[in-house]
Amino acid sequence: MLSTCLRYVLNSLPVVSYVILLSFSYSFILYICGRVSLTFAGIYLVGAYATVSLGMALMGNNMSFAGFIGILLLACLLGAAMLVASYLCFERFLKTDVHRMVATSSLLVASRGLVKVIWGTTPVTYSAPFLSMGVSEIAGNIVPNYYLFMLAVALLLMLALSYFLNRTCWGMRFRASSLDGERTMAQACGVNQNVVTLMTFAIAGVLAGLAGGLYAPIAGAAYGSEGNALLLAALSVIIGGVGSIGGAVLAAFIVGIARAVAAIKMPVLELAVPFIIASITLMLRPFGLWGKEFRY
Amino acid sequence: MGNNQGPVLLAVESLRKFFGEVRAANDISLEIAQGQVLTLVGANGAGKSTFLNMLIGLVRPDRGEIRLEGKRITGLPPEQRAKMGIVKTFQLEHVFDDMTVFDNVRTACLSVAGKHYVMFKDVSTEREINERTQHILELFDLARVCQTLVRNLGHGYKKVIDIAMSFAMKPKILLVDEPTSGVGEEEKYRIMELMMNQIRANNLAAIIVEHDLNLVKDIAKETIVMHEGEFIARGAPEEVFSQDKVVEVLVGRGF
Amino acid sequence: MGANTRTDRMLPSQFDDKLIAAIGLTLLAALIPFFVSEYVRTLIQRCLLWIPPIFGVYFIYSLLRQVHFAQSIFIGLGSYIVAFLAGKYFLTSELLILLPLSLLACVVVAYVLGIFIMRRTGFYFAIMGIAVTMVFWSLVYKMRQITGGSDGISDIKNPTLLGIQLSEQGFYYICLLISVGLIVLMYRILHSPFSMQLKAIRGDLQKAESIGIPVHQMRRLAFVVAGANAGLSGVLLAFLYNYVGPTSFAWEFGAQFVQAAIIGGVNYFVGPIVGAFAFVGLEFLVSTWFPNLWEIVIGVTVALVVVTVGEEGVTGIAKNLLGRVFKGANLKERTYSDGK
Numbered sequence: 001m002l003s004t005c006l007r008y009v010l011n012s013l014p015v016v017s018y019v020i021l022l023s024f025s026y027s028f029i030l031y032i033c034g035r036v037s038l039t040f041a042g043i044y045l046v047g048a049y050a051t052v053s054l055g056m057a058l059m060g061n062n063m064s065f066a067g068f069i070g071i072l073l074l075a076c077l078l079g080a081a082m083l084v085a086s087y088l089c090f091e092r093f094l095k096t097d098v099h100r101m102v103a104t105s106s107l108l109v110a111s112r113g114l115v116k117v118i119w120g121t122t123p124v125t126y127s128a129p130f131l132s133m134g135v136s137e138i139a140g141n142i143v144p145n146y147y148l149f150m151l152a153v154a155l156l157l158m159l160a161l162s163y164f165l166n167r168t169c170w171g172m173r174f175r176a177s178s179l180d181g182e183r184t185m186a187q188a189c190g191v192n193q194n195v196v197t198l199m200t201f202a203i204a205g206v207l208a209g210l211a212g213g214l215y216a217p218i219a220g221a222a223y224g225s226e227g228n229a230l231l232l233a234a235l236s237v238i239i240g241g242v243g244s245i246g247g248a249v250l251a252a253f254i255v256g257i258a259r260a261v262a263a264i265k266m267p268v269l270e271l272a273v274p275f276i277i278a279s280i281t282l283m284l285r286p287f288g289l290w291g292k293e294f295r296y
Numbered sequence: 297m298g299n300n301q302g303p304v305l306l307a308v309e310s311l312r313k314f315f316g317e318v319r320a321a322n323d324i325s326l327e328i329a330q331g332q333v334l335t336l337v338g339a340n341g342a343g344k345s346t347f348l349n350m351l352i353g354l355v356r357p358d359r360g361e362i363r364l365e366g367k368r369i370t371g372l373p374p375e376q377r378a379k380m381g382i383v384k385t386f387q388l389e390h391v392f393d394d395m396t397v398f399d400n401v402r403t404a405c406l407s408v409a410g411k412h413y414v415m416f417k418d419v420s421t422e423r424e425i426n427e428r429t430q431h432i433l434e435l436f437d438l439a440r441v442c443q444t445l446v447r448n449l450g451h452g453y454k455k456v457i458d459i460a461m462s463f464a465m466k467p468k469i470l471l472v473d474e475p476t477s478g479v480g481e482e483e484k485y486r487i488m489e490l491m492m493n494q495i496r497a498n499n500l501a502a503i504i505v506e507h508d509l510n511l512v513k514d515i516a517k518e519t520i521v522m523h524e525g526e527f528i529a530r531g532a533p534e535e536v537f538s539q540d541k542v543v544e545v546l547v548g549r550g551f
Numbered sequence: 552m553g554a555n556t557r558t559d560r561m562l563p564s565q566f567d568d569k570l571i572a573a574i575g576l577t578l579l580a581a582l583i584p585f586f587v588s589e590y591v592r593t594l595i596q597r598c599l600l601w602i603p604p605i606f607g608v609y610f611i612y613s614l615l616r617q618v619h620f621a622q623s624i625f626i627g628l629g630s631y632i633v634a635f636l637a638g639k640y641f642l643t644s645e646l647l648i649l650l651p652l653s654l655l656a657c658v659v660v661a662y663v664l665g666i667f668i669m670r671r672t673g674f675y676f677a678i679m680g681i682a683v684t685m686v687f688w689s690l691v692y693k694m695r696q697i698t699g700g701s702d703g704i705s706d707i708k709n710p711t712l713l714g715i716q717l718s719e720q721g722f723y724y725i726c727l728l729i730s731v732g733l734i735v736l737m738y739r740i741l742h743s744p745f746s747m748q749l750k751a752i753r754g755d756l757q758k759a760e761s762i763g764i765p766v767h768q769m770r771r772l773a774f775v776v777a778g779a780n781a782g783l784s785g786v787l788l789a790f791l792y793n794y795v796g797p798t799s800f801a802w803e804f805g806a807q808f809v810q811a812a813i814i815g816g817v818n819y820f821v822g823p824i825v826g827a828f829a830f831v832g833l834e835f836l837v838s839t840w841f842p843n844l845w846e847i848v849i850g851v852t853v854a855l856v857v858v859t860v861g862e863e864g865v866t867g868i869a870k871n872l873l874g875r876v877f878k879g880a881n882l883k884e885r886t887y888s889d890g891k
Binding site: 030036090093094095096097098099101102103104105106107108109110111112113114116117227228230231234235237238267268269270271272275278279282283286 | 612616617618620667668670671673674675677678679681682683685686688689690693694801802803806809810813843844845846847848849850851852853854855857858861
């Protein structure tokens with residue numbers, strides 16, 4: 001029984017790790033800048049495709065760990081650049097949340113289109129990093145090392161972000177902006193809002209691109225998978241609450257494990273189960289399990 | 297201060313609400329009869345607004361009972377309480393900004409007539425509602441601006457509109473949260489007079505929160521002083537305001 | 552379009568103008584099949600069938616300022632009801648049975664969903680809408696034996712009305728009738744006490760509650776009204792394409808109605824109609840010449856429209872230009888003013 005549970009948890013690790021990264025990418029912008037932005041799912045898709053095609057082109061099946069990290073870094077940079085560009089070109093001018101939701105969802109569609117133009121609609125796979133890392137055994141279960149690597153990366157990044165936000169001078173400026181509904185008080189206190197917003201978008205882009213890049217060796221890059229990513233990330237934000245790092249991690253675990261269990265027990269309800277959990281959360285705790293009261 | 301105006305309309309029994317350490321309401325009990333007008337004074341943070349919000353159901357009390365005409369209303373949602381005749385006007389601007397003055401009041405009239413789900417009828421064909429709206433607008437001296445968008449009007453107007461909407465609800469008891477806050481000296485008296493005329497004309501019960509002690513003396517025979525979630529004094533305004541502890545609470549120590 | 556209600560406050564001349572324009576446009580739509588090819592007629596038919604779901608989005612957007620991404624659920628529901636009853640398990644293809652049945656199904660589903668997703672506003676509502684469509688999509692996708700999975704269900708029998716087999720022309724007129732009927736109905740609903748109170752809810756939730764408006768119940772009903780529109784369209788769309796697949800539940804399909812509504816302009820009553828024709832026309836043009844670029848074009852177009860004119864859309868731009876050309880003409884009359 002216990003070993004079955006452990007197997008579910010271990011199997012869900014990839015989904016958990018990429019949902020951690022994605023959902024925090026989303027809630028970070030929402031929390032710090034008070035801006036709804038759905039573009040992150042498009043960045044995720046681009047990150048996945050970029051990683052796969054770069055990996056195939058540069059290394060093929062001769063996998064080197066350093067090279068893979070390099071590619072991931074490139075995916076991060078690409079993600080940050082795209083999100084910052086989308087902020088500078090469009091999102092900067094959006095005044096209300098309704099506008100933001102409409103415009104960013106269209107930008108998400110546009111980034112789908114971009115992927116379609118560059119890579120086409122057939123899914124591509126690149127599993128060399130996943131295969132070359134080998135497996136290890138935990139309590140009788142065989143786990144690919146890559147799963148553990150993904151989780152480690154996600155958790156380390158969250159820890160680093162939490163350190164950044166809570167312990168550093170710059171982090172304090174970020175938090176000051178988040179606490180201030182209109183972002184005028186923080187500005188009046190000398191926090192440059194433009195710099196903070198740009199940095200927030202860049203960090204969110206890094207997270208989203210990395211999520212795509214890390215998950216690609218396992219699931220491949222597939223046109224259309226951004227819907228799944230958007231759904232899981234957004235639901236885990238609803239469950240975990242906006243702006244809480246611990247909430248993002250725990251909600252990702254809830255969503256990921258629930259989905260993994262459902263996928264095996266009742267494949268039909270694979271997506272319905274996270275949705276039901278989110279609905280119940282909304283009924284009982286409107287601001288998420290670990291979220292603070294938020295202005296929505 | 298006996299309840300010689302008539303039968304008890306609203307009864308509050310040991311109402312309590314704590315926000316963490318802050319005592320917003322500490323076992324408050326109160327009875328109001330029909331036609332009885334009370335004023336409620338107290339420093340900021342004394343719990344006046346929380347008390348009123350608990351009465352209309354926007355804030356859920358930790359414990360205690362509220363009864364309107366003998367019926368228990370403690371657990372009811374705000375919209376049902378409003379229908380039963382307990383209506384509040386707000387301290388800050390709470391009006392429908394992107395509608396005209398006429399539509400603001402008309403919404404209240406529609407609501408009180410229970411026409412929530414009338415979907416296939418044009419609003420302008422609701423003759424009774426429109427006439428009633430017009431009548432209320434005239435009572436509150438708003439007929440001149442009736443087709444103006446509310447967001448283009450000044451703060452004083454918005455206050456009057458809020459009060460007019462509350463009257464449109466045909467209330468039995470009216471809770472008024474600082475009707476004159478943020479309003480100029482002259483307008484203050486005009487708003488107060490408009491409101492008090494209507495309260496008297498309809499023989500309504502009312503609880504009015506007010507900061508201006510001179511106004512308080514004018515409008516009601518009875519006043520309650522609130523401090524840290526408790527009623528510390530009750531009686532005729534002159535009498536109450538001469539008590540030491542009241543002065544201390546309202547004006548501050550060392551005065 | 553479609554304004555045959557008697558209103559006291561409208562000036563007679565204005566009223567007549569609108570009515571004449573509406574009747575003229577309807578007549579034009581009724582005569583068009585005699586002059587164009589079958590392909591163009593199908594395209595126009597599609598525009599007509601897109602109008603009701605876009606009106607649903609418009610209804611939620613203009614009155615409640617919420618973005619309704621979940622219209623595709625109701626299109627999908629209506630379509631799959633047709634696919635099952637008139638296709639796979641053939642029972643009937645009678646429109647007089649299928650339309651009310653789909654309406655009923657959509658009303659029930661919308662009401663139940665409304666309990667969950669209309670509870671919160673803002674991005675919670677939008678995201679839950681997307682989530683619901685994804686959930687429905689995955690259900691349909693995975694129940695292969697019943698729904699045919701990604702292959703969908705084709706081979707739907709031709710629709711009948713009172714037992715009479717409808718010709719393609721006849722079906723066009725049914726679509727026109729339903730579409731115009733729903734537009735007239737939406738016009739009435741938008742000017743009803745119901746809508747006025749919805750607008751009040753958007754204006755100030757606390758005040759609305761304190762003047763006795765049952766906020767949650769009314770929001771749920773607004774969701775039902777939007778869904779019912781889409782459900783009726785779904786039935787006819789299934790007959791039009793003769794194919795139903797899980798893509799009618801996809802989130803990007805639901806987003807298309809929002810995009811069309813935005814392109815049309817959410818401040819004007821004619822916005823959804825303009826939006827439907829503009830969106831379908833644009834899609835036709837782009838996919839004829841640059842089929843791969845469609846998603847980029849529509850995505851960037853909508854983003855640009857929102858950034859530059861906000862809720863005004865094409866209708867707003869056109870009115871503005873016309874107003875400049877005919878300086879005397881009073882074209883400033885709006886159905887709803889923008890919120891902020």
